[in-house]
Amino acid sequence: MMDSEAIARKYERVLAPLTRTGWMFWAAVISLSIIFLWSFFAFGWQYRRGLGETGMGHPVSWALYLVNFVFFIGISHAGALVSAVLRITRAGWGTPFGRAAEAVTVFALAAGPTNILFDLGRSSRFYWVALHAQFKSPLLWDFTCIMTYFTVSVIFLYVLLVPDIGLLRDRFPGRRWLYRPLSLGWTGTEKEWSVLSKTIGFLCIAVIPIAVSVHTVVSWVFGLQTQPMWFSTIFAPYFVVGAIYSGIAAIILVTIALRKVYHLEDYLKPYHFNNMGLLLLVFTLLWAYFTFAEHLTVGYAGGSAEHAVLWSKLTGKYALLFWIMVALCFVIPFPILVFKRTLPGLLIASICIIIGMWIERYTIIIPSFIEPRLPYVRGDYMPSWVEWSMTAGIAAGFTLAFVLFSKLFPVISIWETEKDEKEGHDKLRQKGFNLLTG
Amino acid sequence: MGSKKYFLPISSSPQLPMKGVHMYRWGMVIDLDRCTGCQACVVACRQENNVPFAGEQEAGLGRGKFWMNLISEVKGSYPDVEMRFFPIPCMQCDHPPCTKVCPVEATYKNPDGIVAQVYPRCIGVRMCISNCPYTVRYFNWHAPSWPDDYKRGRNPDVYRRRKGITEKCNFCIQRIRTAKWNARREKRRIRDGEVVPACAETCPSGAISFGDLNDPKSRVSRLSKSRRAFRLLDDLGTEPKVYYLKEGEWHDG
Numbered sequence: 061m062m063d064s065e066a067i068a069r070k071y072e073r074v075l076a077p078l079t080r081t082g083w084m085f086w087a088a089v090i091s092l093s094i095i096f097l098w099s100f101f102a103f104g105w106q107y108r109r110g111l112g113e114t115g116m117g118h119p120v121s122w123a124l125y126l127v128n129f130v131f132f133i134g135i136s137h138a139g140a141l142v143s144a145v146l147r148i149t150r151a152g153w154g155t156p157f158g159r160a161a162e163a164v165t166v167f168a169l170a171a172g173p174t175n176i177l178f179d180l181g182r183s184s185r186f187y188w189v190a191l192h193a194q195f196k197s198p199l200l201w202d203f204t205c206i207m208t209y210f211t212v213s214v215i216f217l218y219v220l221l222v223p224d225i226g227l228l229r230d231r232f233p234g235r236r237w238l239y240r241p242l243s244l245g246w247t248g249t250e251k252e253w254s255v256l257s258k259t260i261g262f263l264c265i266a267v268i269p270i271a272v273s274v275h276t277v278v279s280w281v282f283g284l285q286t287q288p289m290w291f292s293t294i295f296a297p298y299f300v301v302g303a304i305y306s307g308i309a310a311i312i313l314v315t316i317a318l319r320k321v322y323h324l325e326d327y328l329k330p331y332h333f334n335n336m337g338l339l340l341l342v343f344t345l346l347w348a349y350f351t352f353a354e355h356l357t358v359g360y361a362g363g364s365a366e367h368a369v370l371w372s373k374l375t376g377k378y379a380l381l382f383w384i385m386v387a388l389c390f391v392i393p394f395p396i397l398v399f400k401r402t403l404p405g406l407l408i409a410s411i412c413i414i415i416g417m418w419i420e421r422y423t424i425i426i427p428s429f430i431e432p433r434l435p436y437v438r439g440d441y442m443p444s445w446v447e448w449s450m451t452a453g454i455a456a457g458f459t460l461a462f463v464l465f466s467k468l469f470p471v472i473s474i475w476e477t478e479k480d481e482k483e484g485h486d487k488l489r490q491k492g493f494n495l496l497t498g
Numbered sequence: 499m500g501s502k503k504y505f506l507p508i509s510s511s512p513q514l515p516m517k518g519v520h521m522y523r524w525g526m527v528i529d530l531d532r533c534t535g536c537q538a539c540v541v542a543c544r545q546e547n548n549v550p551f552a553g554e555q556e557a558g559l560g561r562g563k564f565w566m567n568l569i570s571e572v573k574g575s576y577p578d579v580e581m582r583f584f585p586i587p588c589m590q591c592d593h594p595p596c597t598k599v600c601p602v603e604a605t606y607k608n609p610d611g612i613v614a615q616v617y618p619r620c621i622g623v624r625m626c627i628s629n630c631p632y633t634v635r636y637f638n639w640h641a642p643s644w645p646d647d648y649k650r651g652r653n654p655d656v657y658r659r660r661k662g663i664t665e666k667c668n669f670c671i672q673r674i675r676t677a678k679w680n681a682r683r684e685k686r687r688i689r690d691g692e693v694v695p696a697c698a699e700t701c702p703s704g705a706i707s708f709g710d711l712n713d714p715k716s717r718v719s720r721l722s723k724s725r726r727a728f729r730l731l732d733d734l735g736t737e738p739k740v741y742y743l744k745e746g747e748w749h750d751g
Contacts (some may be wrong), residue, residue, distance in 0.1 A: 110661035111622070112639030117560030121627040121637060181622015181637065181662025188621050192602040199601035199625060286595050286631040286734060433631040433731060436569040436584070439560035 064230040067474065074470045075231070077322045081467065084321070092460040099453020102179060102446045111181060113446045118308040120429040120441040127181035127421045128451055130166045130299075131306070132172030132458070133206070133278050134417060137306025139165025141212045142339075145263040145480035150482050153335045156327045160318060161311045162217040167461040168310075169210045169453050178450050198284050201277040209267075209274045216263050221474040222246050222256065238468070275303040287428040289358060298350040305343040305389075306417035309410035312336055314462065316407050318471050329471045330403065337401035340409065344397055348390045367432040378427045381419055388416025523611045523739070524669050524689065525711035526698070527721040528585055530745040531534035532705035535583035539566045539697035539706065543587075546655045546670055546696035550642030563636040565667035566697045582745070585706070587697065588613060588634045588667035589730060589738030596626035596635060605664070611711075611739060612669050620663040627664060631731050632738075635666045669708070690716040711739060 068075060107114045117122050139161035146154030177183050189203050229239035246252060274298040283295030292298075312333065319328040355374075358366045373382040393409035426441055439461030443451075465471075513597035543549065543566040552562040569584040594613045597605050607613050627635040641661040644652065652658070655672040659665050677693035690709050698706040709718040718741075721727065726743040 110638070110640040112556065112559075112661075113563060115559075117639065118562070118636065119560065119627075119633045121624045137681060179624075180621070181624070181664070185621040188619075189601045189623075192619070194601050194603050196598045197625070198599060199623060203601070281625070285599070285625075285629045423674040429628065432584075432633050433734075434633060436586070437567075437633040 064227050066480065067227060068231050070469070071472075071474050072476075073326060074472045074474055075321060077227070077466055078232070078468065078470065085463070088463055089460065092456045092463065093268070095452050095456035096460055099166070099450050099456070102449035102453065103461045106178070106446050107183060107451075111179075113444060115442045115444040115447060117439055117441070119432050119437050119439050120426060121180070122425060122429065123441055123458055124422075124427055124443045124447040124451060125175040127418065128454060129172050129175040129179075130278055130421045130425075131418050132168045132175070132454070133274060134299075134303035134306045134421075135310045135414075136165045136168035136172060136209070136213070136307065137271055137275060137300070137303040138311045139168070139211075140164070140216050140267045141304060142308060142311065144216075144267045144271075147260070147264050148268075151335075153332050155476050155480050156324075156332055156472050157311055157315055157336065158220065158476065159217075159469075160315050160471050162213065163462060163465050163471070164218060164307075164310055164314055165213045166217050167458050169213055169467070170461070171205065173206055173210075174454060175450075195239060198277060198280045202281060205270070205274045205277045207348050212263065212267050212270055216267055216491070218242075219256070219259050219263060220473060220476075221469060223474060224249065225468055227474060228469070235468075272300055275300045278303075282424065286433060288363075288431065288433055289369040289428050290424075292354060292358075294350060294354055298354060301343060301346045301350055302417060305340075305347045308336065308340045308343060309413035309417070312340065312406050312410040313414060316403060316405045316410075318466065322471065325471060327477065329354055333406055334401045337397055337406050337409075340393070340406075340413070341397040341401075344390060344394050344413075348394075351386075351389075365431070365435075368435070369427050372427050372431055373423055377430070378423055382423050385416050385419040385423055388412040389420060521609050521611075521712065522674075523712040524590070524674065525611075525709065525718045525722065525739040525741065526587065526590075526669070526695075527707045527718045527727070527741045527743060529705045529707075529721075529743040530582075530584070531726075531743060532703045533583045533585060533745075534703055534705075535568060535570055535581065536702060537568050538700045538702060539585055540564060540568050542566075542696040542700035543667070545651065546653055546656070547667075548642075548644075548652045548658050549665075550638075550659075551648070552646055553643070556640070561637075561639045563665070565634075565636070565665075569601045578600045585598065585697070586632065586634060586730075587740060588669075589632050589736065590667075590669060592737035592739060593735060595629045595631065595734075595736060599625040599629045601625070605666075610674070612671060612674075613663060613666070614671060615666050617657055617659055617663055617665065622662040622664065624664065631734055631736065635664055637664050638662060648658050687713075 114125075115124065143154060143158040144163045144427075147158070177186055180186055189199060193200050222244060223246060224246060225239050225243040229243045229246075232239065234409060278298070279295040279299030281291055282290040285291065315328055315336075316333075318324060355370065358370050358372075362370060372378050389412070392412045396405045396409045430441065432440065543564075547565055549563050549565055556562070565587065567586045569586060571582045571584065572584065573580040590611060590613050592607075592611060594605075594607055597603075597607055597613060600606075601623060602619055602621055603615065604616045605626055606616070622637070623635055627633075627637060638659050638661045642659055653672075654674075673693050673695065674688075677688050681688045681692075688710070690713060694708045698708040707717050707721055709716040711719055711722065713719060721743065722741040724743055727741045728744060729738045729741055732738075
């Protein structure tokens, strides 16, 4: 290993964002904070007056908050899962995405379940779910799995940060108060490295089943209910695939933004994005396959209650949203990912997918409520300003957390990049690059 | 209630485990042939159970509460109009989908088979509402409200719900409790017809019968075995304890 001085010089680009802050940073922080704080006001308003301030009613008793919940938990799958799988398979090209992906996971996992807090009739008693734990309720499974995943993700992000924090502690004496306790006295001895690699190995294996379990139980919140078109055996894998799909898109979007804003072109090369694009393509196809299988089964063999929901999606009230979703999640990204895995192409594809997957959750949740099993009680749903405010607030909070994170910690893992280089992955990478582009 | 030791076991019902054999199993039979659609049951239920008023605007947003809900269906157009009525209380399922999903056990099936809601325990997750295939669970979107001159008429025996919790029909459980106490004092079972919920009591055409399905001689037991009897969404396996008697078309039994 080189000394910290040499490493700092070599990775000047990666460390620069930690010290240099431009007007764009302040503009982003201030505007995001305003939106974030506004959502506190909106929540206070709703808390005082009751959930009637939302657009929900009878029979649409779950709506935008649940959509956001599933959406953010989905985004969180990017991270830990993708980076763990790439590490286990020793795919060197995943290294520059790792840190960003792990951070996205943690912040998305903070944002997702917060929506449940907004959705509760008596939010201040949320901990009763643990206090009066009912093992028969899928919500307890959710609570358990999400809390486990959150804890493991935080540890995962943190453990992988420790060597870099050790470097930061030496480089930034002004921030010692923060980096010194966090570095756990890291000095980079032989023994420390061996403990670290064992811990990472264990965490990589542990995080995969946990991540899969999380979106499985999230799907069961719907899939185990009697509502038409929720009651489906493929919901668990369908949700897991959808989650990873939106998660990869989120990583691509975040890293493209970081690359542009922090000038990380040397680390995030088109080659890396090309590979990430291929991974995204695999999940585009998987998602389309599941979506097709699900809707065909319902259409071909479903009962009248299921058909009512299906037709409201295909040709009825939700047709516009449904077909926009199909366009955003498949029709637009598919050709891009097949023919043009360039940066602008991937940017368009991932934005489409993120929006499309949000709409997907909306069209899974709302139409089933509008057409419940008994053909008598009917209602409508339009989100209120409170719900839009909370949605904007949670998205702003998520982005803000990431922006602040990127100012305190390097968004590219320095020690892993260094290690990869040392182990000669670079050669392999170069070869792969030539093969794929040439 | 601790009431079971006073009662003698009666013939076992196949739907019940042996442990609950000597319990009551309250059920309702609604004769659609007798229902005139007058909505007296809806009003009586609201009065008895302190069901709050949503107001026109809120009701438009789907926040009206009808523990007893009367659905009307119009078939055909003038002059060949046929109107059907369908009173829908909670079905009090024997296998309720709503109770198992509650993360805090705020709702449960009590020993009499009534699906009860424990208001102070409810935290307003609303999973029970979405998992009820009959959509008969109602949520307090706002703090409950009544017109001022109506407030004096509220039932003192019934808990007034607060905002953020779920509520539902419970077969006028307060009346059943009173009847149980009376019966227990006299060391006997509750007699058939001794206790009826407000909807059954008020129904001018006698369309609603209420009683113990465990007692084979009770009116509801006999009616529930009628050839006209059916239950809503029977194929879901929820085993509702509200039976309907088919109207009109006698030819197909």
